[in-house]
Amino acid sequence: MAEAPAISPIVILLASVFTSNMVLSNFLGMCSFISISSEYKTASGLGAAVAMVTTITTVLNWLVYRLIMVPLGLEYLRYIIFIVVIAATVQIIEMALDRYFPELHMKLGVFLPLITVNCAIFGVSLFMVIRSYNFVQALFFGLGSGLGWWLAISALAAIRMKIAKNKLLRGLDGPAITFIITGIMALAFVGFSGIFVIQ
Amino acid sequence: MEILLTVISISLLGAALAAVVVLADLKLNDYGICAIDINDGQRVLSVKGGSTLLASLSSQDIFIPSACGGKATCGLCKINVLTNVGPVLPTEEPYLTEDEIGEGTRLACQLKVKNDLRVFIPEELFSIRRYRAKILKITDLTYDIKEFRFELLEPQAMEFAPGQYVQVDSKPYDGVEEVVSRAYSISSLPSEKGVLELIVRLVPGGVCSTFLHKHVKEGDELTLSGPFGDFYLREGADELLFIAGGSGLAPIKSMVLDILKKGLPKQMTFFFGAVRKRDLYYVDFFTELQEKYPNFRYIPALSDPGPDDDWNGEIGLITEVVARHVSDGQNKHAYLCGSPGMINACVDVLTKIGIDEERIFYDKF
CATH class of the missing domain: 3.10.20.30 (Beta-grasp domain)
Structure with a gap:
């Protein structure tokens, strides 16, 4: 197995928020990014849920990968196993929130089933394997990617609410203008790329 | 060998995760x-x-x-x-x-x-219950409408307001596994304790109406729940217009009989709209009521009578017939039951006549 790259976890955290943002530089998790970004409040709730699930599932998948799949030589099954782990985790998180943090469940609960199949979350688990991160690096990578996704969807929703009352050309309304905004946001995020780079 | 290992490991992992989820469900979802x-x-x-x-x-x-x-x-x-x-x-x-x-x-x-x-x-x-009921009698009213009389077995009587409906549960039949509940208005009187009468039109492709029309016989037992609905008689008007089409006659029949039985001083006109003569039913029943009670008028109308229908009653869409007979909306309430299209058209006509929407009550199906 490849050695873990010598990058500080803090750099990984910041890089995955800004320079290697899951949505804006890898274009993952686009479906919910586009469709649930017309209201800031809802978008932010979804973002928080994604951030939490990404962090937890990245850690779990790291453990499953290193402790079960690598010793048994099952690396080639990682796609299907990661998905199953994510799905089960989301289920359990939902139940646990409902039980112990009803307030939080009110805010995030409705989104949890939605993000079971969010490709950003799955992507983070795959990237962490491809880049052979160690445990701490994977944790910070998951956290950073989640936060980055949260930041991006919140910003997008805020912009969309700003322009909601403006007149648009016919046909540009809805997803079309959202894609254009996303593109401009991605360009803006390129501005961060001089700071630090991970892949 | 590798295939076997793959299958086994995926199955084991899936089973383990499923077990964790089930355990979590038992533990976390237990609120005593x-x-x-x-x-x-x-x-x-x-x-x-x-x-x-x-x-x-x-x-x-x-x-x-x-x-x-x-x-x-x-x-x-x-x-x-x-x-x-x-x-x-x-x-x-x-x-x-x-x-x-x-x-x-x-x-x-x-x-x-x-x-x-x-x-x-x-x-x-709170008074809604599930009832076990036995079919006492099935009568053909038209080629696609049947009357069902039920005896309530358990509980033995239902308190309801004339105009309300019950939901009948179908049973699997002929390859239709699906079990559905469908709403049917009660056409009998609440005073007939223990007996319910429903009028059911055979809806093409309808799961429950097909079940009732083709797959039950007298003596069969069914379950139904009720009473439901806010379509019942209101206070506040001396003249009542009833307008129905098809099996929408059911709640109207119950309402009219209720008023006549109680001897309330209300003027009632019942418009019943059908396409051809073969769609009319209970004509003798309502004609007799009209002869017996001076405050009840019965106006059946055909929108498209056939040449051999031998019809000398009202002709035209029910909305046209209503407009011909009702000149103003003073002191009137209207009760409508039928298809959404019929009801919407009638509401338009009635508001033009001067019966505003607060005085029009309806049950769309």
Whole structure:
């Protein structure tokens, strides 16, 4: 197995928020990014849920990968196993929130089933394997990617609410203008790329 | 070998995760036994916590109307919760007005029972029960409408207001596995304790009407629940217009008979719209009522009588016939039952005549 790259976890955290943002530089998790970004409040709730699930599932998948799949030589099954782990985790998180943090469940609960199949979350688990991160690096990578996704969807929703009352050309309304905004946001995020780079 | 290993390891991992989820469900979803106090102690239920209020109530035979089956898409299962159970969920918001939120109204299908609750359920919902009923008699009324008389076995009588409906449960038949409940208005009188009469039109492709028309016989037992609905007689007018089409005659029959039986001083006109003569039924019955009671008028109308129909009654769409006979809306209430198209057209005509929408009551199906 490849050695873990010598990058500080803090750099990984910041890089995955800004320079290697899951949505804006890898274009993952686009479906919910586009469709649930017309209201800031809802978008932010979804973002928080994604951030939490990404962090937890990245850690779990790291453990499953290193402790079960690598010793048994099952690396080639990682796609299907990661998905199953994510799905089960989301289920359990939902139940646990409902039980112990009803307030939080009110805010995030409705989104949890939605993000079971969010490709950003799955992507983070795959990237962490491809880049052979160690445990701490994977944790910070998951956290950073989640936060980055949260930041991006919140910003997008805020912009969309700003322009909601403006007149648009016919046909540009809805997803079309959202894609254009996303593109401009991605360009803006390129501005961060001089700071630090991970892949 | 590798294939075998793959299959085994995926199965094991899947099973392990499933087991974890099941364990978590048992552990985390266990809220113990919760007490639901209905209408300040009128009835107190002990239910296992963790499922929705709607499911908990129906497990104890209290039926809250719900058309979508608990998916928060119909908004019918509103119920007042007096215990503070936290803010309204985003899934409930679209169906509740600000006033309702202030009063503690919630959607029973979205609210999970996690601790003891105090709720308020209106009397009319509280009286909804599931009944076992036996078919006494099936009568053909037209080529596609049948009359069913039921004897209530358990409980043995139903309190209802003329105009309300029951939901009949179908049973699997002929390869149709699906079991559905469909609403049928009661056409008999509440005073006929223990007997219910329903009028059922065969809807092409309809699961329940096909079941009732083709797969039951006299003596069969069925289940039904009720009474439901807010289509019943109101106070406040001396002249009543009844307009019905097809099997919409059922609740009107119950209402008219109720008024005649009680001897209320109301002028009633009953317009019944059909396409051809073969769609008319109960003509003799209503004609006799008209002869016997001077305050009841019966006006059947055909929109498209055939050449061999030998029809010398009213001809035209029911809206045209109503417009011909009703000149003003003073002191009048209108009760409509039929297809949405018919009702919408009638509401238009009646408001033009001068009966505003608050005085028009209807049951669309």
